[in-house]
Amino acid sequence: HIRTHTNEKPHRCPTCNKSFSRLENLKIHNRSHTGEKPYICPYEGCNKRYSNSSDRFKHTRTHYVEKPYSCKMPGCHKRYTDPSSLRKHIKAH
Incomplete structure (x- = not known):
């Protein structure tokens, strides 16, 4: 948690040099290079x-949770389970 405040990122990806404060985040990032999706x-x-459990969790909600976040663009009826997915959709308009 402290590294969030100090911006210290000691864990560097050997493939693309992106740095991370937590080793676990580097391990998850490495899957973007290997294609591993466990x-x-x-x-x-x-x-x-x-490639990570949080993305899977976000996806599984689409199967059984109501979708309270709706696009307000005229003629668009897309709905989403989380606000980040709606923001991504709106950028595509």
């Missing part, structure tokens, strides 16, 4: 895979 959606019939 986290599988548990929803029956869905075979989506993710």
Whole structure:
């Protein structure tokens, strides 16, 4: 937690030189280079895979949680389970 305040990032990716404050974040980042996606959606019939558990969790909510975040653009009826997905969608308009 302290490294968040000091901006210390001692863990460097040997492939692209991006730095991280936590070793665990470097391990997750490394999967972007290897293509490893060990986290599988548990929803029956869905075979989506993710490199980290938080992205999988965000995805699994799409199967069973209401989608309270809606796009306000005229003619667009897209809805999302989380505000970050809505923001990403709006940038695509």
